[in-house]
Amino acid sequence: MIAMNYRGPFRVRVDRNKPDPEILHPYDAMVRVTRSCICGSDLHLYHGLVPDTRVGMTFGHEFTGVVEEVGTGVEKLKPGDQVLVPFNIACGSCAFCQQELYGNCHESNSQATAVGGIFGYSHTAGGYDGGQAEYVRVPYADVGPMKIPEGMDIEDAVLLTDVTPTGYQAAEMGGIKRGDTVVVFGAGPIGLMAARCSWLFGAGRVIIIDHLEYRLDFARRFAKCEAYNFRSMDDPVVFLKKTTDGFGADVCIDAVGCEAEGSTMQTLTGRKLLLQAGSATALQWAINSVKKGGIVSIVGVYGPTWNLVPIGNVLNKGITIRANQASVKRLLPKLVDHVMAGRLKPSEMITHRLPLEEVAEAYHMFSTKLDNCIKPVLIPNAA
Amino acid sequence: MKDMEPTVKITGLDRRIAEAEKDIPGWGIDADPENEPTYPMKRYTGADHERLNYERAPQQRTDVEVLHSIERPGVTRVFGVSAPPSGLSGMLRRYAFRFSEGSSAHWMTLILADRVNVVEGVLDDLRHGHIPNIFAEKGWKAEWRYNRSGAIRKALITVAVASAAVYLLTRSRRVGRIEGVH
Numbered sequence: 001m002i003a004m005n006y007r008g009p010f011r012v013r014v015d016r017n018k019p020d021p022e023i024l025h026p027y028d029a030m031v032r033v034t035r036s037c038i039c040g041s042d043l044h045l046y047h048g049l050v051p052d053t054r055v056g057m058t059f060g061h062e063f064t065g066v067v068e069e070v071g072t073g074v075e076k077l078k079p080g081d082q083v084l085v086p087f088n089i090a091c092g093s094c095a096f097c098q099q100e101l102y103g104n105c106h107e108s109n110s111q112a113t114a115v116g117g118i119f120g121y122s123h124t125a126g127g128y129d130g131g132q133a134e135y136v137r138v139p140y141a142d143v144g145p146m147k148i149p150e151g152m153d154i155e156d157a158v159l160l161t162d163v164t165p166t167g168y169q170a171a172e173m174g175g176i177k178r179g180d181t182v183v184v185f186g187a188g189p190i191g192l193m194a195a196r197c198s199w200l201f202g203a204g205r206v207i208i209i210d211h212l213e214y215r216l217d218f219a220r221r222f223a224k225c226e227a228y229n230f231r232s233m234d235d236p237v238v239f240l241k242k243t244t245d246g247f248g249a250d251v252c253i254d255a256v257g258c259e260a261e262g263s264t265m266q267t268l269t270g271r272k273l274l275l276q277a278g279s280a281t282a283l284q285w286a287i288n289s290v291k292k293g294g295i296v297s298i299v300g301v302y303g304p305t306w307n308l309v310p311i312g313n314v315l316n317k318g319i320t321i322r323a324n325q326a327s328v329k330r331l332l333p334k335l336v337d338h339v340m341a342g343r344l345k346p347s348e349m350i351t352h353r354l355p356l357e358e359v360a361e362a363y364h365m366f367s368t369k370l371d372n373c374i375k376p377v378l379i380p381n382a383a
Numbered sequence: 384m385k386d387m388e389p390t391v392k393i394t395g396l397d398r399r400i401a402e403a404e405k406d407i408p409g410w411g412i413d414a415d416p417e418n419e420p421t422y423p424m425k426r427y428t429g430a431d432h433e434r435l436n437y438e439r440a441p442q443q444r445t446d447v448e449v450l451h452s453i454e455r456p457g458v459t460r461v462f463g464v465s466a467p468p469s470g471l472s473g474m475l476r477r478y479a480f481r482f483s484e485g486s487s488a489h490w491m492t493l494i495l496a497d498r499v500n501v502v503e504g505v506l507d508d509l510r511h512g513h514i515p516n517i518f519a520e521k522g523w524k525a526e527w528r529y530n531r532s533g534a535i536r537k538a539l540i541t542v543a544v545a546s547a548a549v550y551l552l553t554r555s556r557r558v559g560r561i562e563g564v565h
Contacts, residue, residue, distance in 0.1 A: 007505075012522075051497065052497065091439075106435075127465050364521060
């Protein structure tokens with residue numbers, strides 16, 4: 001089959017002879033991929049920032065497809081079903097899955113206890129090949145995959161596998177109260193969705209901070225929020241304090257993670273010298289910009305080692321920090337409802353549709369923000 | 384030295400409630416079921432206290448080498464089989480997995496293994512008669528398509544820097560040879 005093949009930092013290629021995946025467990029399904037996105041967090045892998053990212057692996061944790069084959073223990077799916085597949089690989093029965101923490105499954109990732117299994121996201125997340133391929137093995141097929149509801153646009157469906165639930169959960173974890181001021185750091189797909197979803201929780205004011213003008217323009221349209229460029233400010237923390245009467249935001253959301261711009265010290269130590277698990281600039285700003293007793297919600301991805309953040313301010317300001325990988329399965333019923341009712345239209349953020357064969361160009365374009373790229377989608381020939 | 388093993392292992396409730404109620408004055412008196420800051424992310428059921436006593440899926444057959452964190456007893460019921468450890472990078476990865484996830488030795492060794500693995504990937508390509516097309520793998524066609532002037536500028540700068548480096552190197556060798564003659 002044709003599949004994306006990681007060769008090293010900033011190098012991927014199309015492998016035309018990758019063996020088709022096999023059913024390796026009674027609860028497996030084999031899915032023919034119909035759409036597969038490149039996620040902002042795939043860029044952390046692409047840039048070589050996630051430990052145990054092995055040459056030869058296929059990335060991709062946002063995909064839809066058609067079930068081709070199922071294992072002997074699969075009861076809810078059958079060949080021909082069109083499914084959207086959450087990025088979490090979850091057993092559905094461990095103590096964490098039982099409590100709907102599907103992103104923290106205890107039976108899907110041998111290599112690390114700190115994160116559940118994720119498709120195509122290094123061996124630190126379980127060593128599963130991902131969906132930037134013609135076919136993909138889907139473990140625990142009765143738990144994660146959801147049949148795509150009739151009438152749903154496939155491009156909305158594929159964005160329900162990660163972007164939409166992650167953005168929604170970012171807002172949900174913020175515990176937003178009616179009238180709250182919510183600041184979202186990062187106008188990438190997750191930040192855009194977090195800003196958009198903040199309104200669903202009754203926010204009174206939503207502000208998004210980034211440094212790319214085309215993304216800020218997009219944010220104003222897509223998320224109907226205020227959008228500011230931190231390159232135009234002396235200090236974004238002071239700016240945010242001034243715009244909230246010196247109080248600070250009620251809720252701050254870090255939707256950037258380990259590749260944040262804006263601080264020379266963080267960039268040098270986190271991204272160039274790898275002395276910390278990426279640059280924690282957005283998180284630093286979030287902690288310092290939120291009000292006393294406020295809430296910081298983290299969905300930006302960081303590596304597993306350590307980061308320089310002002311933890312003393314967390315204590316002294318009485319900040320509550322809430323963070324997790326999105327629990328896609330838990331959120332899907334609500335989000336499907338929002339999409340079908342027209343309250344959310346995730347596919348509006350797709351800017352580029354490319355054949356799977358152009359995966360190297362797609363990664364380069366997304367990584368270097370060419371052609372005002374917001375969200376690229378790969379389409380396999382067999383789709 | 385052998386690792387110290389925990390002397391107390393409780394697999395059910397962390398504290399035997401009946402005993403605690405008897406032994407500790409005021410035990411549980413301020414418990415507030417509403418104080419559940421993880422909701423709605425987590426729908427607390429108390430399953431945590433049951434630890435590993437849940438219905439587990441059948442074990443996937445282990446046909447390839449799968450490393451597992453020393454913070455857990457073994458491999459998970461299901462696991463990925465992509466790119467098993469091999470070669471020098473594989474040796475480094477095996478070494479890394481002797482340390483816990485809280486250890487820098489674990490993660491830094493894995494990052495080192497990743498970089499070694501890149502070199503192994505190139506050598507493997509060459510061994511199979513495939514010369515990696517770095518230009519294509521880096522997706523520079525997109526740069527040409529969407530940022531042509533920038534691509535030309537980058538190419539010119541690269542050529543200029545490379546030419547200057549070659550000139551300086553050859554010049555210093557020439558100077559060295561001339562000085563050697565004198």
